[in-house]
Amino acid sequence: MVHWTAEEKQLITSLWGKVNVEECGAEALARLLIVYPWTQRFFDTFGNLSSPTAIVGNPKVRAHGKKVLTSFGEAIKNLDNLKGTYSKLSELHCDKLHVDPENFRLLGDILIVVLASHFTKDFTPACQAVWQKLVGLVAHALARKYH
């Protein structure tokens, strides 16, 4: 059972309230594809991923990034039931998408760097610690139904 203190929940929700999900999602996914280029393997249908500029400007990347981060928002509304929230998505990522769960950890770390660059000094060590915990748990929940 995951345990969140009131303070941890507050650090998550107060930051999330200020996040532009579309922009942040697009940036996180783009950076994932740029910093860890082997992750591009899942996006053959996305068109031009030939350079960082192409990736950042790619509309499919932007749209998918928004989708991914919107889903993250759902998790934040259900911090006490991440397993339930991600159960179907976990099955999907295993059975249909065939995504190695390591990629969830990579995206989580990238998201942290994106948040850090947006919130700068407001992204305190305590804030980072809670968010690292969250992305770790999301990655774990997404991997849970793998078989």
Add this chain to the structure above:
Amino acid sequence: MVLSPADKSNVKAAFGKIGGQVEEYGGEALERMFAAYPQTKTYFPHFDLGKGSAQVKGHGKKVAAALVEAANHIDDIAGALSKLSDLHAQKLRVDPVNFKLLGQCFLVVVATHNPALLTPEVHASLDKFLCAVGTVLTAKYR
């Protein structure tokens, strides 16, 4: 994983822009690592790890100096960090997984202090560089 000429150029330029603040970055990276990954504290039972610890700041300076040294000798990181590599293999024996954790925190520190510096390209180059440093420091483990 190989550092391209562009990576090397990005890393040198980044450290150039960070300049003297790098010592502070080292300390803050450690502070963030201890907060986000408490298991890393097990390597510092002899330290005061409380907020503002002089020992953590001091150690941060050492870490930063090593990164700068590696960046300044980026064509031969293994050579530049050879003694540190020996130290980590023989004496410190920090589990290899932890270098990635410190690397992540160093990136976060750069992002919080200097977001404009961390374009996607520079982010990629710095991440590769930090990986390379971790690889060198654990290269002689077995």
